[in-house]
Amino acid sequence: xxxxLNYNSASVIKRGSKDIANKLNLYRDVIxxxxxxxxxxxxxxxxxxxxxxxxxxxxxxxxxxxTIPSQLGTNHSYEDIVEALKSxxxxxxxxxxxxxxxxxxxxxxxxxxxNGKELPEVGSIIVDGNAGSHLGLSxxxxxxxxKGEVKEPLGNVVQVGSDLKGYKKFVSIxxxxxxxxxxxxxxxxxxNEFKDGELALTDRILRNTLAARCMKDATVRVKGDVGIxxxxxxxxxxxxVDGNAGxxxxxxxxxxxxxxLGDAAEFLGVxxxxxxxxxxxxxxxxxxxxxxxxxxxxxxxxxxxxxxESKLETEDLTLLSKLGVSGMLTLNYxxxxx
Numbered sequence: 001x002x003x004x005l006n007y008n009s010a011s012v013i014k015r016g017s018k019d020i021a022n023k024l025n026l027y028r029d030v031i032x033x034x035x036x037x038x039x040x041x042x043x044x045x046x047x048x049x050x051x052x053x054x055x056x057x058x059x060x061x062x063x064x065x066x067t068i069p070s071q072l073g074t075n076h077s078y079e080d081i082v083e084a085l086k087s088x089x090x091x092x093x094x095x096x097x098x099x100x101x102x103x104x105x106x107x108x109x110x111x112x113x114x115n116g117k118e119l120p121e122v123g124s125i126i127v128d129g130n131a132g133s134h135l136g137l138s139x140x141x142x143x144x145x146x147k148g149e150v151k152e153p154l155g156n157v158v159q160v161g162s163d164l165k166g167y168k169k170f171v172s173i174x175x176x177x178x179x180x181x182x183x184x185x186x187x188x189x190x191x192n193e194f195k196d197g198e199l200a201l202t203d204r205i206l207r208n209t210l211a212a213r214c215m216k217d218a219t220v221r222v223k224g225d226v227g228i229x230x231x232x233x234x235x236x237x238x239x240x241v242d243g244n245a246g247x248x249x250x251x252x253x254x255x256x257x258x259x260x261l262g263d264a265a266e267f268l269g270v271x272x273x274x275x276x277x278x279x280x281x282x283x284x285x286x287x288x289x290x291x292x293x294x295x296x297x298x299x300x301x302x303x304x305x306x307x308x309e310s311k312l313e314t315e316d317l318t319l320l321s322k323l324g325v326s327g328m329l330t331l332n333y334x335x336x337x338x
Contacts, residue, residue: 034089034090034091034092034123034126035080035081035084035089035090035091035092036074036092036094037068037071037074037076037081037091037092037093037094038071038072038073038093038094038095039068039070039071039072039093039094039095039096039097039129040070040071041069041070041095041096042095042096042097042098042130042132043068043069043070043097044098044099044132045062045078045098045099045100045101045103046068046078046081046091046093046097046098046101046102046125047081047082047085047091047101047102047103047105047125048078048082048100048101048102048103048104049082049103049104049105049106049107049109050103050109050111051063051064051078051082052100052103054111055111062078063078064077064078064082065077065078065079066078068081084123085105085123085125085142086119086123087123088121088122088123089123090123090124090125090126091123091124091125091126092128093125093126093127093128093129094128094129095128095129096127096129096130096131096132096148097127097129097130097131097132098132099133099134099151100134100135100137101125101127101131101132101134101135101136101144102125102135102136102137102139102142102144102155103134103136103137103138103139103155104137104138104139104140105122105125105136105139105140105141105144105172106118106119106122106139106140106141106172106175107119107138107139107140107141107213116233117140117213117215118140118141118175118178119140119141120141122141122142123142124142124143124144124145125142125143125144125145126145126167127145127146127148128147128148129146129147130146130148130149130150130151131144131146131148131149131150131151132151133151133152133153133154134153134155134208135150135154135155135157136154136155136156136157136170136172137156137208137209137212138156138209138212138213138229138232139155139156139157139172139174139175139212140156140172140174140175140212140213141172142171142172143169143170143171144157144169144170144171145162145164145167145168145169145170146167146168146170147166147167147168150168150170152205152206153205153206153207153208153227154170154205154206154207154208155207155208155209156172156173156174156207156208156209156210156211156212157170157171157172157173157207158170158171158173158176158188158189158192158201159188159189159192160186160187160188160189161186161187161189173199173207173210173211174212174213174214176188176194177199177211177214177216177218177220177237178214178215178216180197191203197218197219198218198219198220198221199218199219199220199221200221200223201220201222201223202223202224204223204224204225205224206224206225206226207226207227208226208227208228208229208230208246209227209228209229209230209232210227210230210231210239211230211231211234211237211239212229212233212234213232213233213234213235214231214234214235214236214237214256215234215235215236216236216237217236217237218236218237218238219237219238219239219240220237220238220239220240221240221242222239222240222241222242222243223242223243224242224243225241225243225244226241226243226244226245226246226249227246228246228247228248228265229246229247229248229249229251230245230246230249230250230258230260231249231250231251231253231256231258231277232248232251232252232253233251233252233253233254234250234253234254234255234256234258234275235255235256235274236255236256237256237257238256238257238258238259239256239257239258239259240259240261241258241259241260241261241262242261242262243260243261243262244260244262244263244264244265244281245260245262245263245264245265245279246265247265247266247267248266248267248268248270249264249265249267249268249269249277249279250268250269250272250277250296251267251269251270251271251272252270252271252272252273253269253272253273253274253275253277253294254274254275255274255275256275256276257275257276257277257278258275258276258277258278259277259278259279259280259323260277260279260280260281261280261281261323262280262281263279263281263282263284264279264281264282264283264284264298265284266284266285266286267286267287267289268283268284268286268287268288268296268298269287269288269289269291269294269336270286270288270289270290270291271289271291271292272288272291272292272293272294272296273292273293273294274293275294276295276296276297276319277294277295277296277297277298278296278297278298278319278320278323279296279297279299280320280323280325281299282299283298283299286304287301287302287303287304287307287336288303288304288307288336289304290304291303291304291307291336291337291338292338293337293338295316295335295337296335296336296337297316297319297333297334297335297336298333298334298336299332299333299334300332300333300334301334301336303336306338307336307337307338308336308337309334309335309336310334310335310337311335312330312333312334312335313335316335317330320333
């Protein structure tokens with residue numbers, strides 16, 4: 001059984017000290033490190049690597065250096081939590097947490113000088129309580145353990161077999177797509193399954209940012225609806241949704257394919273750069289907003305300029321045919337690109 005070093009009791013260790021950090025790294029496999037956070041009431045955006053999308057609000061909604069409210073006996077900031085996770089420390093939260101726990105967890109974000117890819121060897125978040133909605137939005141690596149209930153919708157996560165008794169364990173869907181060798185030790189719980197190398201999500205749990213930042217030729221099939229931003233920032237792979245999609249489907253798509261057999265809400269393909277988005281059902285307004293590349297195939301609509309409608313090509317007709325749309329029915333569809 002591992003012995004844990006409580007971050008709070010290690011006040012003599014100064015974060016950033018290379019000498020101490022190097023010594024601690026030698027013992028990391030033997031001594032588990034964690035930061036403890038006790039909350040008297042749920043707080044949002046804990047472990048949120050984006051700080052509630054700081055590039056949009058410029059710190060007005062959340063200042064990374066601010067102390068997280070409702071702490072008991074500690075004064076950790078939002079930044080403290082994120083930096084601890086990045087360094088490989090676990091964060092143990094005693095009490096309930098609010099929404100957007102672990103948003104973009106494990107992403108080396110471009111806004112902060114990163115490459116947008118996965119951060120290896122990050123810590124885990126452990127919650128001795130309940131968790132609010134949108135857990136693991138756009139999550140890319142790490143693990144989140146929750147002892148209580150988790151409110152839907154979820155983020156880009158799926159529940160797997162837990163190695164911590166009494167806790168539910170969630171990992172990034174994209175991480176499982178990127179690391180096939182981890183699928184046995186992190187087996188997804190039924191009714192979800194990997195079948196012939198494809199992930200089948202049949203639990204009908206609503207998820208936002210599904211398959212975010214996927215960079216592998218992998219396939220996810222969803223039985224049911226998805227929430228906002230399915231396929232956001234994908235570069236490779238395919239997501240096939242046998243249901244409806246929320247707003248911002250295929251947002252910032254940079255490759256790969258997003259197929260929605262039902263309807264898609266507003267802002268389909270917003271800021272799309274590459275790849276293909278196809279919607280068999282109906283679309284709502286603002287299709288192709290700020291789109292710079294790739295193509296969208298959907299029922300004929302009025303795209304946002306400079307996107308234009310063009311004639312369906314052979315590859316488009318072939319794709320539609322696979323979805324049961326052929327002959328005269330194809331006249332209802334258009335191809336939209338810059």
